[in-house]
Amino acid sequence: MRRKHRKLTSSAELDITPFMNLMIVLVPVLLLGMVFSQIRMIELNFPGMEAGQAPDADELQLVVTLVPQGIEVIDSKRGVIRSLPLREGQQNYEELRHTLRQIKKRLPDKTDIVLEVSPDVGYQTLVKTMDTLRSYPAVVAASVVEGELFPDVSLSDAAENRVLAGLKGQKEGA
Known part of the structure; x- marks a missing residue:
C-alpha cells in the first residue's frame, strides 16, 4: 500500500520594511556626500629643453622661488626683482600678487612662469602660491572675478640651502 504524503506548503511572507527604511535613509545621505567629495586638479608643466637647445636671449624667463624664509621673484635678464621675506610668520602673498600684477602690465602676452620650490615647503603653501601665480581677484561690474596673471605654471626644485x-647678508653676518 502506498501512502500519499501531502507536502505542507506554507507561504512565508517576506518582510522588507526594515530594508526599505534603510534605503530611505541611506540614499539621501550618500547623494549629499557626493557633493562634498569633489577633486580639484591643477595642470602642471615641467620646465626643460631639448638636449643641446639654448634659450633665446630676448626671451624673459620669470622665476618665483618659494623657500621657508619667503618668496623671491627673479627675472632672467635683471636678476632679483623682489624679495619677500615672511611677514608675521606667513608668506607675503599680497605683495607677491602686487608684484606679479605690475609685471603683467608690462608683459600682457606672457603666460608662463617657473615656480622653484624648496623641499622644506609644505603642500598647502605650494598650492596657495600656485593659485596666487595663476590669478588675482578683480572687481568687474560690481562682481568679483578672477583676473589672469600667469596660468602656465612650471614646477622646479630649488636648491636645498x-x-x-x-637675507644672505644677515645670515653671513650672524
Whole structure:
C-alpha cells in the first residue's frame, strides 16, 4: 500500500520594511556626500629643453622661488626683482600678487612662469602660491572675478640651502 504524503506548503511572507527604511535613509545621505567629495586638479608643466637647445636671449624667463624664509621673484635678464621675506610668520602673498600684477602690465602676452620650490615647503603653501601665480581677484561690474596673471605654471626644485637675496647678508653676518 502506498501512502500519499501531502507536502505542507506554507507561504512565508517576506518582510522588507526594515530594508526599505534603510534605503530611505541611506540614499539621501550618500547623494549629499557626493557633493562634498569633489577633486580639484591643477595642470602642471615641467620646465626643460631639448638636449643641446639654448634659450633665446630676448626671451624673459620669470622665476618665483618659494623657500621657508619667503618668496623671491627673479627675472632672467635683471636678476632679483623682489624679495619677500615672511611677514608675521606667513608668506607675503599680497605683495607677491602686487608684484606679479605690475609685471603683467608690462608683459600682457606672457603666460608662463617657473615656480622653484624648496623641499622644506609644505603642500598647502605650494598650492596657495600656485593659485596666487595663476590669478588675482578683480572687481568687474560690481562682481568679483578672477583676473589672469600667469596660468602656465612650471614646477622646479630649488636648491636645498637656498636663502632669499635679502637675507644672505644677515645670515653671513650672524
